[in-house]
Amino acid sequence: MGRLDAISISTLQASLIDDIPAVRVGHGCSRRDLSSDGSVRVWVVDMEPGSTWPYVDDHDTGEHYYVIEGEVIEGHARHGAGTYVRFLPGTSHRPRTETGVRLFGFNLDPAALGAAREAASRAHRFNYSQG
Template identity: 90%
Template sequence: MGRLDAISVSTVQASLIDEIPAVRIGAGCTRRDLSSDGSVRVWVVDMEPGSTWPYVDDHDTGEHYYVVAGEVIEGRARYGIGTYVRFLPGTSHRPRTDTGVRLFGFNLDPSAMLAAREAASRAHRFNYSQG
């Protein structure tokens, strides 16, 4: 498959995942960062058969991913193709795989999360002029 044809509509962005440069995270583990609006980090992770994420991944704002190919192992649980996995804020994990895996995921940018909390706090403050 070749490059995508340009679309004249300026509101659409399209990318072929495998044409986005991969960042090596550790032995057998790569990540491709996808374009987003900045408040959400969007990515694709590929892990080769027998690999383990090189460190424990902590998530202040949580993390979500969808298993696109292969199988990922989280602790004793195995998640195959078509599984949606969500880690709540304040959790951590260290995925591994026997078969290899491709994950499509996202998590909120911590600074964007803080800004949203501050905005919500301002919106809910008592307005003295309203009595």
């Protein structure tokens, strides 16, 4: 039996992206939130031809996305299908498209990052001599 055959159906989640309800973000822009463990936000964004994201997107924890189809424009840079784009923490952007685009992306949930930093801080403050 192969490794994949040994996976229990109860440990596997599979979804058809287009079956997940889309949330309208702005004119010609929608997002589908995918299931995750809660510390990472995972999503698919669709933008119709000629659309612009309705607001500047700020990223305290950074953002990553992969262009599945179409082309996204960030500033003067054009990113076509097959391109991986990464924004560092503390950056912002406002994507647009002339052709339409579908992106698969993820970023750390700021609340989860704060909890992880607090846990690391508590561990760092522990004085091993106090046993």
